[in-house]
C-alpha cells in the first residue's frame with residue numbers, strides 16, 4: 009500500500025485530494041442551499057424545521073455528514089500545507105495560476121479558505137452545536153406526530169443581530185472569491201482540459217461562484233430586514 013501513501017503525499021496527490029474534496033464541498037453547498045431556502049417559505053418555519061429534522065435523523069444522511077466533516081478538515085489542512093510549501097519555496101502560492109496574470113482569488117486561496125473556515129466555526133457554533141447539544145426548543149406541528157427542534161427560531165434570533173449578518177456577508181464574499189478560482193481549478197487538476205468543454209466549465213464556475221453565495225446571502229438579509 010506504500011504506493012498509495014506515496015501518491016497521496018506527492019504534490020499531484022495533494023492537488024487531487026484538494027480537487028476531490030473541493031468538488032464534494034461544492035455539491036454540499038447546493039444541497040444545503042436548497043434546504044436553507046425553505047427558511048423563506050412563509051409558514052412560520054414548519055417546512056424548514058421538518059426538513060432539518062429529516063436531515064439530522066436519516067441514517068444515510070448522518071453517515072454522509074461524517075464524510076462532510078472529514079472533507080472539510082482534509083481540504084483545510086491540505087490547503088494550508090500546500091500554501092506553506094509554496095511560500096517556503098518562494099514559488100507560486102497556490103496550484104496553477106501564478107505570475108502577473110494570476111487573479112486576486114488565485115493568489116489568496118489560503119487566506120480566503122481561512123476566512124471561510126472562521127465563518128464555519130461561527131456558523132456551526134451558532135446552529136449546529138446548539139442543535140446537536142440540545143439548546144434548541146422543541147415544537148409540534150399539525151399533521152406530524154413527533155416534535156422537532158425549532159431551528160427556524162434560532163436562525164431568526166441570529167439574523168436579527170447586525171454583527172452576525174455582516175459576518176455572514178464577509179464569509180460569503182470570501183466563499184465567492186474562493187470558488188471563482190477553485191471551481192475551474194478542481195476540473196483542471198482532474199485533467200479535464202478540452203478546447204470545447206474548458207470554456208464551458210469556466211463559465212459555469214463563474215455563474216456558480218456568484219449566484220450561490222448571493223442566494224445564501226439573501227437569507228440573513230431577508231431575516232434582518234423583514235422578519
Ligand code: HEM
Pocket residue numbers: 040044047060063064073076124128131132135136139159163176183224225227228
Ligand atoms: C446564510 C445561510 C445559511 C444558513 C441559514 C445556514 C443554516 C444552517 C443550519 C440551521 C444548520 C444546522 C442544521 C443542518 O445541519 O442542516 C447548518 C449546518 C451546517 N452549515 Fe449552514 N447555513 C448557511 C450557510 C452555510 C454556508 C455558506 C456553509 C459553507 C460554507 C455552511 C456550512 C454548514 C455545515 C458544514 C453544516 C453542518 C452540516 C451537517 O452537520 O451535516 N452553511 N447550517
